[in-house]
Amino acid sequence: GEDVEQSLFLSVREGDSSVINCTYTDSSSTYLYWYKQEPGAGLQLLTYIFSNMDMKQDQRLTVLLNKKDKHLSLRIADTQTGDSAIYFCAEKDNAGNNRKLIWGLGTSLAVNP
């Protein structure tokens, strides 16, 4: 079945760039997403990318998609302490009429001052 994998932890210094990586298995995925979860809070959609795109940039966030390798990355420029959170990668489940997402386990980003 479909699977989404992420590294579990990432630690960076404030001001550096963070790169969070994700791999997925469903080559027919049309949408891929990055969600952010701060402690004690629900998940917040950060950005998404459609499969016919290679890159999407939104202020400090850059999403890169390599469809050949089924690899998605999220780059956060000038990482701040407020960026400390868990980042989830998710892909749209294309099976049948499912309107649901397949989630990774999340990458915990720690930003050190």
Place this chain on the structure above:
Amino acid sequence: EAGVVQSPRYKIIEKKQPVAFWCNPISGHNTLYWYRQNLGQGPELLIRYENEEAVDDSQLPKDRFSAERLKGVDSTLKIQPAELGDSAVYLCASSFWEGVETYEQYFGPGTRLTVT
């Protein structure tokens, strides 16, 4: 615009007791999701509603879990009786579907359930 509202935010109960969670989605959103999130895990879909119809409840443990979405707006998720393994955060999310969608889901803050 108000976001997804959930209550209570925290609940501590003894095993074998019943518990209920409530969710009010974003106004106008026709799709509602209940997820369970265990510590260190991603969200696990329990049930998805389109309006008032449950269209995907394949992951809902039906022996003890039930859900309803009367009138296609608010929803409640119930566990009876609760077990120790039910301790988790229960997240509600909503989205709007109109033929073509980006699957943007908006999440509530969740209810943290502790079963002792």
